[in-house]
Amino acid sequence: MSTFKGFSDKETFTQIPDAFFHHILNESDDLREIKVTLYVLWRIAHMESRSKSLCRSEIVADDAFMGRISESDLDAGLEKSVERGSLLRVTNEEGGFYFINTPRGRAAAKALEEGDWRAAARDVSHPPRERPNIFRLYENKIGLLTPMLAEELKDAEKIYTEEQIAYAFDEAVKRNKRSWKYVEAILRNRKEELDGKEQDRRDPEKDRRRYIEDEYSDFIEH
Numbered sequence: 001m002s003t004f005k006g007f008s009d010k011e012t013f014t015q016i017p018d019a020f021f022h023h024i025l026n027e028s029d030d031l032r033e034i035k036v037t038l039y040v041l042w043r044i045a046h047m048e049s050r051s052k053s054l055c056r057s058e059i060v061a062d063d064a065f066m067g068r069i070s071e072s073d074l075d076a077g078l079e080k081s082v083e084r085g086s087l088l089r090v091t092n093e094e095g096g097f098y099f100i101n102t103p104r105g106r107a108a109a110k111a112l113e114e115g116d117w118r119a120a121a122r123d124v125s126h127p128p129r130e131r132p133n134i135f136r137l138y139e140n141k142i143g144l145l146t147p148m149l150a151e152e153l154k155d156a157e158k159i160y161t162e163e164q165i166a167y168a169f170d171e172a173v174k175r176n177k178r179s180w181k182y183v184e185a186i187l188r189n190r191k192e193e194l195d196g197k198e199q200d201r202r203d204p205e206k207d208r209r210r211y212i213e214d215e216y217s218d219f220i221e222h
Contacts, residue, residue, distance in 0.1 A: 036077030
């Protein structure tokens, strides 16, 4: 066993329902069930698809995870999780789709069982890569990230540069205003200031061109 060096300040986080600790960790003595349930929670929590499910073949394709568990133990863990009710399974030729037993998971599983593939549409899932820097900044500077807020952060990352985002988070911390709304306000104000300066720079250039065109219009060929 390799020595764990500890968590870094750039860690990403996975939300674990409290019920996992109350009903699975306390009641189950099967390490396969616990390990597989945690793995599925982790994978699904980091998915961006509208319908969040995990196929057995996608689990088997994760060499890092399968290097520590056999396929027979994986199947036993999945079976126990389905029996307990923490996971839902819709069978297919690849071994089944697995959903977390939440209202959203139940609705997606039902849609798939009824043949509504559009409602249960999803992209092929891969183990999550390092999350966007804006997520790490939020978790390091403010706190726990919720799925709804994650969508807002993704939108902001498309609008603002990394430098602007880092500056806004730092300013919010300096002013002891640790909330996304405050960070967002700083970002908007900063962008408006920069856009205003850019407009001020352009206007004299536009006026100069207009003056030249008016002054020498008789000599300019159209």
